[in-house]
Amino acid sequence: MDVVAHIHAGQPTETPWRFQLDEMAWRDLVEGLKHDSLPFVGLWCDGVAVHALFMPHGTQPLAASLMLEGGRYPALSPARAVSSLYERMIFDLYGAEAMWATDVRPLVDHDVWAETMPLAAAPGGAGSNKTMLTFQPSEAMQAAGGVTAGSGPASGGRESPLHIALALDGDVIRYAETVTGYAHRGMAQRLKTCRVEDANRLTGRYVAGACAAHQAAFCQAVEAACGESMGPEVSLLRVVVLELERVSTHLFTLAGIARQAGAVLVASRCMWFREKLLTEAAPIIGSRLMMDHCVPGGVNLRTAAAMGELCSKLAELGEEIYPDLVTLWQSYPGLSSRLVGLGVVDSALLEQVGLDGPVARAGGGDCDYRRDMRAYDGLWRFTSGRHDGAVEDRAIILLEEVGESLRMLNTAGPKLGLSAGGRIDLYYEDGEGIGMAEGPWGAVLYWVRLKDGRVEHAFVRDPAYSSLLALEAVLPGQNVADLGLIRASLGVTASALDG
Structure with missing residues (x-):
């Protein structure tokens, strides 16, 4: 399937390079992206719809939009790995859930905000975490032996506030995962x-x-x-x-x-x-x-x-x-x-x-x-x-x-x-x-x-x-x-x- 042609087959919008897809067409888009090298730029939500932006030729944009139904949408992360971070950010801010996402852990919400899902139409209650933040290792990290060391943001160095959790074998890193959100400014x-x-x-x-x-x-x-x-x-x-x-x-x-x-x-x-x-x-x-x-x-x-x-x-x-x-x-x-x-x-x-x-x-x-x-x-x-x-x-x-x-x-x-x-x-x-x-x-x-x-x-x-x-x-x-x-x-x- 030609992904560019598939997006162009969607419903035109007031913006000439953005097209509206229904859920089935969006699912077909995800499947097509698994076999297409179309450059992916980013994924975002405006509270009503999610939008995926691509750059097929130079600086010429092409976007696909999907209206949220029940606060959910099919995830892009099975086809574009970096979209996992965008999906996690969207959930933290809007509460919109990416179905079949490769990673559903929070990205910037450490359960300490005055209200959760702050950009949703109906934000959630305040975070309940009153203690030190707890890292949630993935299954791959657990299979590598679990967290044995870490770097930042409170390890005494001058590095920017990004925590890197490490599974070590002696001095050799076996696996690494990051924890972001410490520099979130809304x-x-x-x-x-x-x-x-x-x-x-x-x-x-x-x-x-x-x-x-x-x-x-x-x-x-x-x-x-x-x-x-x-x-x-x-x-x-x-x-x-x-x-x-x-x-x-x-x-x-x-x-x-x-x-x-x-x-x-x-x-x-x-x-x-x-x-x-x-x-x-x-x-x-x-x-x-x-x-x-x-x-x-x-x-x-x-x-x-x-x-x-x-x-x-x-x-x-x-x-x-x-x-x-x-x-x-x-x-x-x-x-x-x-x-x-x-x-x-x-x-x-x-x-x-x-x-x-x-x-x-x-x-x-x-x-x-x-x-x-x-x-x-x-x-x-x-x-x-x-x-x-x-x-x-x-x-x-x-x-x-x-x-x-x-x-x-x-x-x-x-x-x-x-x-x-x-x-x-x-x-x-x-x-x-x-x-x-x-x-x-x-x-x-x-x-x-x-x-x-x-x-x-x-x-x-x-x-x-x-x-x-x-x-x-x-x-x-x-x-x-x-x-x-x-x-x-x-x-x-x-x-x-x-x-």
Whole structure:
């Protein structure tokens, strides 16, 4: 069965790329997905229906919707593993049950909320847990010997609030499962019926290190819902902010990897380079965090007219510092041997969890949504990829992407004139829109529905869900001492997971 044709055979909706299916057609969709490689983006609920989003060609969306009947719907997780996390989130927030789901454990509800199923039409009572949280191991974890150790969020380290339960055989990890929800901030509820400008501020605080990517994707979704598109210069200014954010985040990640590998000199060099770039950029852009510079209808920059000159200065810094950093990384004693063969994410696992971004590019994946984005015309080019998928490969990809982003900034500089910047006033008509940006760890996507000038509902897709499944899959067989290294190289972010 051709899944794309099957979705198109559903009932059209007011949104040209979204189609309504009945329950039998949805079940056929699940069966078809077991034998079809259609890229899956995400699954969400709006309290009335569930929606599954796919990306059949480049950045062209295709969605299937199913009205909830009796608060239940057939699960997608038997066909797309990563949808299990979305199904668990939907149940925690709305109480909508995924029938035949592969995992029905809570995802973010630790039974401590003031009310359960808070976004349902009739929320449940308050949580009854008054003691320490209890981990619910899966049958696979129990078969591996049960939980014998764990990491975070109260183990004394600096890691983000994500608990990793481990079954160990000596120092070797036999099985691993994660417990999320510690960083849950109720973003889905806070975005509902929110003013567009306030929602944009929230999206910029969704996950550190990808502020610009989240806001750029949200702004594009709002603009699409309004039937507007930005001019080439405003789009290019957003690209500059996105690429600078990529450089900053990659250097921070590389410093963390090097530090955990014992290469303190390399780590300090990465952070020094990052500091030099941000010190140069902050007075022109307006902040060091790339936050609140992408706004619906345009950009918000402190000195937009100086952006072209800034790009040239950043490129000059790159020419001065970047080659020596690459040489230091490649020649530092023991660094390569410490990372080689560690935490391999191969092509089969990439396909299973639907992971994109630099992790996929390090494992043989050919995926970069910038190639399909009009704003990157004349800037993006395929540079390189790796195939072994180990921590070493991911680190090299990140390092190479730093150089490529600096090259893009150098190319963009002369295209930015003195009149750069500004914004247009949007009339927030009722409608739906999709927006996407290639963030530091992969594609960030927003679906937004506007009604009465506000955000009626929003769905956020961040690569963290796929990264989490990849982390759980690669840890068995690894030494427990390498846990931090592997986790840092995969970009698993608790705030992006928990929402």
